[in-house]
Amino acid sequence: MRSVATLTTLLTAAILVLPSATAPAGDAPWLPKPARGQGEKCVADTDWMRRNHMTMLMHQRDDTVYDGIRTKRFSLKGCIECHAVKAADGKPVTVASPTHFCRTCHDYAAVRVDCFECHASRPEATATTTGKATPVRPSTTDAAVLAQYLRSLER
Amino acid sequence: MSCGSKSGASCGSGGACGCATGRGDVIDDARRAFLRGATATAVTTLAAGVTLYSFGAEPAAARGPDEKVTSKVRWGLLIDASKCGDGCSACVTACQTENGWRDTGHPETDAQWIRKLTVNNPKNGATFSLPMMCQHCADPPCVDVCPTGASFKRADGIVLVDKHTCIGCRYCMMACPYKARSFIHEPLEDQKPHAPRGKGTVESCTMCVHRVDEGRIPACVEACNDTAGGAMLFGDLNDPLSEIAKRVAAFRTTRIRADLGCNPGVYYRNI
Ligand code: SF4
Ligand code: SF4
Numbered sequence: 001m002r003s004v005a006t007l008t009t010l011l012t013a014a015i016l017v018l019p020s021a022t023a024p025a026g027d028a029p030w031l032p033k034p035a036r037g038q039g040e041k042c043v044a045d046t047d048w049m050r051r052n053h054m055t056m057l058m059h060q061r062d063d064t065v066y067d068g069i070r071t072k073r074f075s076l077k078g079c080i081e082c083h084a085v086k087a088a089d090g091k092p093v094t095v096a097s098p099t100h101f102c103r104t105c106h107d108y109a110a111v112r113v114d115c116f117e118c119h120a121s122r123p124e125a126t127a128t129t130t131g132k133a134t135p136v137r138p139s140t141t142d143a144a145v146l147a148q149y150l151r152s153l154e155r
Numbered sequence: 156m157s158c159g160s161k162s163g164a165s166c167g168s169g170g171a172c173g174c175a176t177g178r179g180d181v182i183d184d185a186r187r188a189f190l191r192g193a194t195a196t197a198v199t200t201l202a203a204g205v206t207l208y209s210f211g212a213e214p215a216a217a218r219g220p221d222e223k224v225t226s227k228v229r230w231g232l233l234i235d236a237s238k239c240g241d242g243c244s245a246c247v248t249a250c251q252t253e254n255g256w257r258d259t260g261h262p263e264t265d266a267q268w269i270r271k272l273t274v275n276n277p278k279n280g281a282t283f284s285l286p287m288m289c290q291h292c293a294d295p296p297c298v299d300v301c302p303t304g305a306s307f308k309r310a311d312g313i314v315l316v317d318k319h320t321c322i323g324c325r326y327c328m329m330a331c332p333y334k335a336r337s338f339i340h341e342p343l344e345d346q347k348p349h350a351p352r353g354k355g356t357v358e359s360c361t362m363c364v365h366r367v368d369e370g371r372i373p374a375c376v377e378a379c380n381d382t383a384g385g386a387m388l389f390g391d392l393n394d395p396l397s398e399i400a401k402r403v404a405a406f407r408t409t410r411i412r413a414d415l416g417c418n419p420g421v422y423y424r425n426i
Binding site for chain 1 (some may be wrong): 348349351
C-alpha cells in the first residue's frame with residue numbers, strides 16, 4: 001500500500017506539472033491524459049482528488065452500505081456518470097477499454113482496481129428502473145455538507 | 156404522490172381503504188402528532204410515512220440522503236396470497252429488471268432473489284401460490300453464521316450482504332431456512348449501477364434498499380400493485396399508523412416457519 005501511495009504521489013506530482021488538456025503536443029507524452037469529466041469542475045480540486053479519491057470512495061462506501069447515506073458528492077455512481085468516456089459508437093466504454101477514465105491512470109501506475117467486478121463501470125444505457133423515472137429528491141442539507149467539506153479542504 | 160395519481164391504484168385494489176377518507180385520517184393524525192408536541196421533523200416523517208406508504212404510492216422522502224437509517228423504522232412486507240395469481244410472475248420480472256439478475260439457463264446455480272412458489276396440500280388438493288424472497292429476519296441466522304460480518308442487518312431491519320467483505324464461503328446460504336440466498340458463479344458486467352453484484356459473493360433480496368433510501372417502494376410491490384393483483388404491501392411495521400401495521404394488527408397473518416424464531420419481516424395472509 002505504501003508503495004502505491006508513493007507511486008500515486010509521484011504520478012500526481014508529475015501530472016500537476018502538466019498544463020491542462022490544451023497543452024501543445026510533445027509535453028511529456030508518456031504521462032496519462034485522463035479525459036475531462038462533464039461540467040465545470042470536479043467535486044473537489046483535481047490535485048486533491050488525484051491523491052484522495054480512493055479514501056473518499058472507501059469512506060462513502062461504508063456510509064452507504066451500512067447507514068443508507070447516499071449523498072452525491074463522493075458516490076462512485078456519480079464519478080462514473082460524470083467521467084464516462086464515449087467510444088466511437090457514442091456509447092460509454094466499460095472498464096474493459098483502456099480509454100476508460102479510471103484505467104487511464106491506473107494502467108500507468110500499475111494499480112489494479114477491483115471495484116468493477118461488482119460495480120457498473122459505465123452509466124446505465126438509458127437510466128431506467130422499472131416504470132417510473134427516479135425522482136430527483138432535492139436535499140436541503142447536501143449543499144451545506146458540501147460547503148462544510150470544501151471549507152475543511154481549504155484549511 | 157396523492158391518492159388520485161396512477162400509483163394510487165394499489166389503494167383501490169387493496170380494497171380496504173377509500174382514498175378520500177384515508178387522506179383525511181392522515182392529516183388528522185399528523186395534526187394530532189403535532190399537537191402532542193412532537194418535533195416538526197417527526198411530524199413530517201410521520202406524515203410522509205403514513206400518507207405515502209399506506210397507499211403504496213410514490214412516497215416522499217422520510218429521511219434525507221445524509222441521514223443514517225434508524226431502528227425506529229422496521230420495513231416489512233405483507234403479502235396476501237389470495238390476491239396472488241397462479242401463473243403471475245410480475246414481481247419476479249420486476250425484480251430482475253430492477254436489480255439486473257436473470258436466468259442464464261442454469262437453474263441450479265442461477266441467482267434468484269425472488270421466486271414464485273406453488274404450495275399444495277396433498278390431503279385436500281388445495282393449491283395457492285405466493286412470492287418467496289429473503290424474509291428480512293429480525294434474528295437472522297445468515298448474520299449469525301457469517302464469519303466476516305459481511306452479512307448484516309441494517310438498523311431499519313433490511314438484511315444485506317456487504318459484498319466488500321463477503322468471502323463467498325456460503326455459510327449464510329446453508330443457514331438460511333428460506334433458501335433466499337444465491338451465489339454468483341460467473342464474472343458479470345454491466346450490472347445496474349444501484350445494484351452492484353459480482354462473482355464470488357452471495358446476494359439476496361435487498362428489499363430494493365436503493366429505492367427505499369429514496370423514499371420509494373420495492374420494485375416487486377410496485378409491479379404487483381400496478382400491473383397485477385395488488386397482493387403486496389410495503390411499509391413500516393413499527394409505525395402503528397402505517398397501513399401495513401394496521402393490517403397486521405387487524406387480520407390473521409402468518410409468517411412462514413415462525414417456529415424457527417427468526418422473526419421475519421415478511422407477513423403472509425390467506426395461506
Ligand atoms: S430469510 Fe434468510 S437471508 Fe433473509 S434474513 Fe432470514 S436467514 Fe437471512
Ligand atoms: S458467503 Fe459472504 S455473506 Fe455469506 S456467510 Fe460467507 S462471508 Fe458471510
